[in-house]
Amino acid sequence: MEPETTEKTQVGTRKAEVVTPRIEWEYAPSRESTDIVEVADRYELFIDGEYRKPKSGKYFPTINPATEEELAEVAEAGPEDVDAAVEAARAAFEDGWGRMPGSERAKYIFRIARMIQERSRELAVLETLDGGKPIKESRDVDLPQVAANFFYYAGWADKLEYAFPGFRPEPLGVAGQVIPWNFPLLMLAWKVAPALATGNTVVLKPAETTPLTALAFAEITAEAGLPPGVFNVVTGAGETGAALTGHPDVDKVAFTGSTEVGKLIQSQLAGTEKRLTLELGGKAAHVIFDDAPIDQAIEGVVNGIFFNQGHVCCAGSRLFVQENIHDFFVDKLKARLATLRVGDPLDKNTDVGAINSRQQLEKIRELVEAGVEEGAEIYQPPCELPSQGYWFVPTLFTGVSQSHRIAQEEIFGPVLSIMSFRTPAEAVEKANNTPYGLSAGVWTSKGSRILWMADRMKAGVVWANTYNKFDPASPFGGYKESGFGREGGRHGLLNYVKHTGGRS
Amino acid sequence: MTLTSTRQAILPDRLTNSTLTSFLRSVPPVDEVAVTERVASLSTRSIKKESKAHALRMAVTMMDLTTLEGMDTPGKVIQMSSKAIRPDPTDPSIPSVAAVCVYPAMVPYARQAVEGTSVKVASVATYFPSGQADIALKVEETRQVVEAGADEVDMVINRGAFLSGDYYRVFDEIVRVKEACGDAHLKVILETGELETFDNVRRASVLAMAAGADFIKTSTGKVSPAATLPVTLVMLEAIRDFWAATGIKVGMKPAGGIRTAKDAIRYLVVLNETLGQEWMSPDWFRIGASSLLNDVLMQIRWLETGRYQSPDYFTKD
Numbered sequence: 043m044e045p046e047t048t049e050k051t052q053v054g055t056r057k058a059e060v061v062t063p064r065i066e067w068e069y070a071p072s073r074e075s076t077d078i079v080e081v082a083d084r085y086e087l088f089i090d091g092e093y094r095k096p097k098s099g100k101y102f103p104t105i106n107p108a109t110e111e112e113l114a115e116v117a118e119a120g121p122e123d124v125d126a127a128v129e130a131a132r133a134a135f136e137d138g139w140g141r142m143p144g145s146e147r148a149k150y151i152f153r154i155a156r157m158i159q160e161r162s163r164e165l166a167v168l169e170t171l172d173g174g175k176p177i178k179e180s181r182d183v184d185l186p187q188v189a190a191n192f193f194y195y196a197g198w199a200d201k202l203e204y205a206f207p208g209f210r211p212e213p214l215g216v217a218g219q220v221i222p223w224n225f226p227l228l229m230l231a232w233k234v235a236p237a238l239a240t241g242n243t244v245v246l247k248p249a250e251t252t253p254l255t256a257l258a259f260a261e262i263t264a265e266a267g268l269p270p271g272v273f274n275v276v277t278g279a280g281e282t283g284a285a286l287t288g289h290p291d292v293d294k295v296a297f298t299g300s301t302e303v304g305k306l307i308q309s310q311l312a313g314t315e316k317r318l319t320l321e322l323g324g325k326a327a328h329v330i331f332d333d334a335p336i337d338q339a340i341e342g343v344v345n346g347i348f349f350n351q352g353h354v355c356c357a358g359s360r361l362f363v364q365e366n367i368h369d370f371f372v373d374k375l376k377a378r379l380a381t382l383r384v385g386d387p388l389d390k391n392t393d394v395g396a397i398n399s400r401q402q403l404e405k406i407r408e409l410v411e412a413g414v415e416e417g418a419e420i421y422q423p424p425c426e427l428p429s430q431g432y433w434f435v436p437t438l439f440t441g442v443s444q445s446h447r448i449a450q451e452e453i454f455g456p457v458l459s460i461m462s463f464r465t466p467a468e469a470v471e472k473a474n475n476t477p478y479g480l481s482a483g484v485w486t487s488k489g490s491r492i493l494w495m496a497d498r499m500k501a502g503v504v505w506a507n508t509y510n511k512f513d514p515a516s517p518f519g520g521y522k523e524s525g526f527g528r529e530g531g532r533h534g535l536l537n538y539v540k541h542t543g544g545r546s
Numbered sequence: 547m548t549l550t551s552t553r554q555a556i557l558p559d560r561l562t563n564s565t566l567t568s569f570l571r572s573v574p575p576v577d578e579v580a581v582t583e584r585v586a587s588l589s590t591r592s593i594k595k596e597s598k599a600h601a602l603r604m605a606v607t608m609m610d611l612t613t614l615e616g617m618d619t620p621g622k623v624i625q626m627s628s629k630a631i632r633p634d635p636t637d638p639s640i641p642s643v644a645a646v647c648v649y650p651a652m653v654p655y656a657r658q659a660v661e662g663t664s665v666k667v668a669s670v671a672t673y674f675p676s677g678q679a680d681i682a683l684k685v686e687e688t689r690q691v692v693e694a695g696a697d698e699v700d701m702v703i704n705r706g707a708f709l710s711g712d713y714y715r716v717f718d719e720i721v722r723v724k725e726a727c728g729d730a731h732l733k734v735i736l737e738t739g740e741l742e743t744f745d746n747v748r749r750a751s752v753l754a755m756a757a758g759a760d761f762i763k764t765s766t767g768k769v770s771p772a773a774t775l776p777v778t779l780v781m782l783e784a785i786r787d788f789w790a791a792t793g794i795k796v797g798m799k800p801a802g803g804i805r806t807a808k809d810a811i812r813y814l815v816v817l818n819e820t821l822g823q824e825w826m827s828p829d830w831f832r833i834g835a836s837s838l839l840n841d842v843l844m845q846i847r848w849l850e851t852g853r854y855q856s857p858d859y860f861t862k863d
Contacts, residue, residue: 070597341583
């Protein structure tokens with residue numbers, strides 16, 4: 043039966059005007075209490091199972107980006123402090139953690155996982171205070187995932203020989219790990235859980251704007267009885283990170299962050315025997331075909347770019363919409379944007395929280411200005427922002443070209459660049475036309491097209507009819523300038539073992 | 547067939563089962579996983595204090611207080627109607643519900659009981675709940691309930707015809723029942739538990755709206771699952787697109803299985819964030835329920851006094 047597709051038969055796909063829901067039934071503020079968290083005035087380094095004052099003698103402030111208030115001051119680890127932390131980690135590795143039976147290591151990791159669950163409300167509030175993300179996300183996404191990663195890798199600790207059949211995997215030694223500010227505790231979990239499960243010891247450098255949950259985690263490891271030195275935290279900024287990644291007694295470096303810094307680390311490590319994994323930036327393509335489940339695709343796009351204020355390396359920041367539904371889709375997206383609730387991250391009903399730092403806010407502003415100057419059309423819904431703190435209105439750009447900066451550079455903020463395409467081949471060509479290759483999304487109700495697209499898109503993860511889905515059992519990592527190595531799943535163990543044992 | 551020209555605007559020019567089938571295939575597909583996730587996310591909205599008080603009173607005014615049992619009697623219907631008019635005898639500030647919903651034989655008693663009040667009489671019709679009867683009988687039943695005093699008619703679609711692909715028949719029956727309704731409002735029950743897939747639900751929603759439904763309604767309450775949040779979201783999205791394409795507003799009625807105040811508030815949140823303020827009124831949203839009302843009243847009392855009271859303090863009619 044040939045459909046008579048006159049224009050008026052397209053109920054859902056052609057004739058719509060923008061219909062923006064007007065919301066008058068206001069939700070009263072529903073603020074998560076901060077009573078559950080005690081934030082100290084000052085935090086020291088965590089080395090060899092104890093809190094130590096930095097030999098550098100220096101401290102730096104960490105602030106709440108939603109209020110610009112200082113939460114605490116945090117020790118800045120200098121080279122001597124990093125030395126001490128690596129030394130403690132080395133000693134703990136040699137003293138037994140590296141040779142401990144996997145079933146024994148698993149007990150500690152399971153205990154840590156349970157303690158994270160028990161303290162998840164406290165940790166969620168702390169994550170939101172220090173980083174600005176909505177409590178809804180830290181409570182429902184970050185913390186459950188953090189615990190799940192520890193449970194998952196605890197389960198592998200005594201089964202490593204089955205992970206790599208025919209070989210006897212052995213730990214590498216001391217892992218130096220540098221993590222970003224967008225998912226502070228979750229990125230810690232992604233890195234620390236597999237390292238401990240495989241018998242390595244860890245020196246972790248959290249991001250300077252979000253150090254508090256890593257320090258709270260250090261307390262958990264101590265309470266769990268983890269042997270001193272197995273897990274250490276050195277807080278600080280880029281110099282601390284460089285001292286750690288460049289330290290001669292570190293066997294393995296794992297970094298998540300910007301491509302720029304990733305390249306520096308790679309050149310720093312060139313010629314050494316250190317193992318390296320990098321999880322860097324992204325500029326993911328999110329492709330919408332005309333046969334997609336439209337209303338759900340709208341939600342997927344919103345989740346793809348506005349989740350965590352767009353501070354997501356795999357954010358779906360380039361939207362490609364098939365040209366025959368472009369205007370209709372964009373109209374719907376604009377209407378949806380008007381219902382996003384931007385504001386106090388501690389309010390349980392907030393959808394979009396605060397930008398993590400002033401520096402990041404300035405970067406977003408600069409790129410958005412560039413987008414306007416280059417001739418893309420900007421759309422921002424009416425939105426009242428708090429007077430204090432760092433905020434950015436959810437933003438769309440239409441009429442974007444591949445050659446615009448906003449289509450090329452990672453903005454790492456709530457800003458979506460929308461382009462159109464005509465055919466699947468063109469969608470693939472445009473999607474891959476980027477130095478990055480971390481993730482991609484495709485929406486269509488045709489199963490065969492999902493597979494066709496997934497085969498061709500150069501991205502470590504391709505989500506089909508969904509976006510930003512994570513699971514500890516699923517590997518994650520990039521192509522091209524998005525890095526190398528995979529975190530998560532059995533693949534995630536590979537980064538932390540060597541096969542010197544021969545056949546077992 | 548009498549259709550308003552704007553409703554017709556979305557339909558093919560020459561209406562046959564073949565053109566209607568093609569038209570329904572142009573309705574956007576629905577992804578079940580994503581719909582379920584969306585409502586799960588909206589269900590985490592935290593509605594407190596004055597916004598909760600507002601929601602609970604709104605829920606009372608939107609309720610179709612329902613009894614649809616073989617054992618219904620005039621006595622039962624009259625008592626339920628008193629409850630509908632004044633839900634809480636100790637608190638006159640509690641508004642009346644929107645309507646009482648009864649079987650055709652009970653319409654005269656309900657009519658008499660609510661006469662002179664704002665409460666409407668809704669009658670199920672068209673050989674509810676199965677709808678397995680000749681269209682002439684369905685039309686006749688509709689005429690009778692309207693004549694007996696029903697303000698609103700809750701019809702069932704012909705699910706057999708829908709599932710066998712005879713969309714024209716489904717459409718035509720709705721059009722004829724709508725004609726028989728005269729000035730009475732027509733709610734079209736899709737019986738989503740029998741349609742099973744969200745694609746079917748969305749197509750049936752569009753079909754019903756194009757055929758003249760004033761409201762679309764999820765369920766009879768006789769089939770499980772009855773109303774669910776995901777199915778309600780799918781229907782609200784269909785209403786939103788129909789509104790955008792024709793300028794015509796259609797109401798929504800989830801019915802069956804909504805028993806707690808917390809559930810009711812979740813439905814209101816989904817409504818609020820899908821269609822917004824324009825729909826936040828009993829003119830455009832109804833909840834079909836029997837046991838929900840007392841739980842809402844209890845919650846209102848709790849908000850006002852800070853104490854939970856025994857169910858014994860709430861009348862069971």
